[in-house]
Amino acid sequence: MTGQTKTVAVLRYRPEQDEAPVWQEYQVPYGDDTSVLAALNYIKDELDGTLSFRWSCRQAICGSCGMMIGGKPQLACKAFLRDYPERVTVEALAHFPIERDLVVVMDGFIDKLQKVKPYLIPREMRALEDGEYLQTPEEMDLYAQFAGCINCGLCYAACPQVGLNPDFLGPGAIALLHRYNLDSRDGGQAERMEMINAELGVFNCTAVGYCSEVCPKMVDPANAVNVNKMNSARDYFFRFLRPAPKQGGCR
Amino acid sequence: MSDQLKRSNEPVFWLLFGAGGMLAALIGAALVFVLVFAVPLGLMPEAALSYGAARAFAQHWLAKAFLFVVVSLFFWHAVHRIFHSLHDIGVHAGRGARVLVYGSALAGTVAAAFALALIGG
Ligand code: FES
Numbered sequence: 001m002t003g004q005t006k007t008v009a010v011l012r013y014r015p016e017q018d019e020a021p022v023w024q025e026y027q028v029p030y031g032d033d034t035s036v037l038a039a040l041n042y043i044k045d046e047l048d049g050t051l052s053f054r055w056s057c058r059q060a061i062c063g064s065c066g067m068m069i070g071g072k073p074q075l076a077c078k079a080f081l082r083d084y085p086e087r088v089t090v091e092a093l094a095h096f097p098i099e100r101d102l103v104v105v106m107d108g109f110i111d112k113l114q115k116v117k118p119y120l121i122p123r124e125m126r127a128l129e130d131g132e133y134l135q136t137p138e139e140m141d142l143y144a145q146f147a148g149c150i151n152c153g154l155c156y157a158a159c160p161q162v163g164l165n166p167d168f169l170g171p172g173a174i175a176l177l178h179r180y181n182l183d184s185r186d187g188g189q190a191e192r193m194e195m196i197n198a199e200l201g202v203f204n205c206t207a208v209g210y211c212s213e214v215c216p217k218m219v220d221p222a223n224a225v226n227v228n229k230m231n232s233a234r235d236y237f238f239r240f241l242r243p244a245p246k247q248g249g250c251r
Numbered sequence: 252m253s254d255q256l257k258r259s260n261e262p263v264f265w266l267l268f269g270a271g272g273m274l275a276a277l278i279g280a281a282l283v284f285v286l287v288f289a290v291p292l293g294l295m296p297e298a299a300l301s302y303g304a305a306r307a308f309a310q311h312w313l314a315k316a317f318l319f320v321v322v323s324l325f326f327w328h329a330v331h332r333i334f335h336s337l338h339d340i341g342v343h344a345g346r347g348a349r350v351l352v353y354g355s356a357l358a359g360t361v362a363a364a365f366a367l368a369l370i371g372g
Contacts, residue, residue, distance in 0.1 A: 167255050203261035233262035
């Protein structure tokens with residue numbers, strides 16, 4: 001700590017007393033290593049115990065501390081007060097309903113994750129005595145990048161099309177869907193294509209690309225979405241001929 | 252939500268949009284340069300754009316095919332972009348606007364085909 005303080009402006013919403021969200025400012029002592037999450041914890045412990053926010057790991061892996069920091073979707077544990085000159089604004093994640101203060105309702109997002117069947121649907125059933133489903137490093141490389149998602153929701157807050165149409169499957173769920181479609185052990189592509197092709201599917205995307213920019217785990221959801229536009233177009237015209245081959249991996 | 256699960260017809264328009272965009276990227280800038288700068292500023296001979304030269308060019312079947320593809324795909328690219336930009340700025344145009352927007356691209360395509368056919372070989 002340097003003894004200096006910085007202003008942290010938090011958009012508060014307490015449904016029992018606030019009709020609409022209101023800004024509240026706090027003065028927080030900070031040092032070079034003070035994260036926004038640390039600042040929020042300082043506020044909660046020392047200044048105002050009524051402030052609500054989600055967090056767990058403090059190291060960008062649990063995905064629970066997503067919020068708008070300085071107007072950008074970020075993980076509070078991965079953003080630092082030192083990067084904001086005098087004042088930093090903290091708001092609930094955009095495009096999600098606010099439950100309370102910085103806590104948002106994730107139900108719609110979880111619903112979408114479930115819709116894409118984010119689990120292996122074995123290509124061929126193997127008996128126990130046949131042993132494991134083997135995969136080469138090259139085969140794993142094809143999808144590994146997309147497996148880094150921590151479901152933090154930042155890409156949904158970044159996506160203007162999610163904001164316009166909350167039913168849009170969205171970047172994260174499509175990246176996850178793509179991760180399983182690209183897996184050599186998986187045979188569920190045909191089932192999942194239904195979501196890609198649907199009105200709530202990939203064609204809601206207008207290739208803005210901000211989703212990939214804000215991703216804290218270097219996943220490239222924009223790539224997953226756009227590769228699947230081609231897959232969907234192929235499926236649209238050739239659906240009566242043959243199943244589409246697996247392709248479109250990206251490291 | 253359930254009717255959102257029905258298959259989207261967007262691939263048709265998206266492919267036309269994509270093809271037009273690719274063409275625009277490849278030759279759009281060159282077209283603007285030639286028509287807006289090079290000839291008016293005298294960097295290229297004026298005769299290059301004379302009626303006779305343009306007509307002679309358009310009489311070859313290959314040039315016809317080229318002109319048809321360029322004109323029609325630019326139309327499809329533009330209307331798709333306009334339609335989605337309207338959505339982006341909060342004008343959620345419905346079926347009527349869709350028909351109007353894509354219909355104008357279709358009209359442009361038909362008009363281009365007609366005009367080229369009229370030029371003769
Ligand atoms: S607290 Fe776990 S990602 Fe920030």
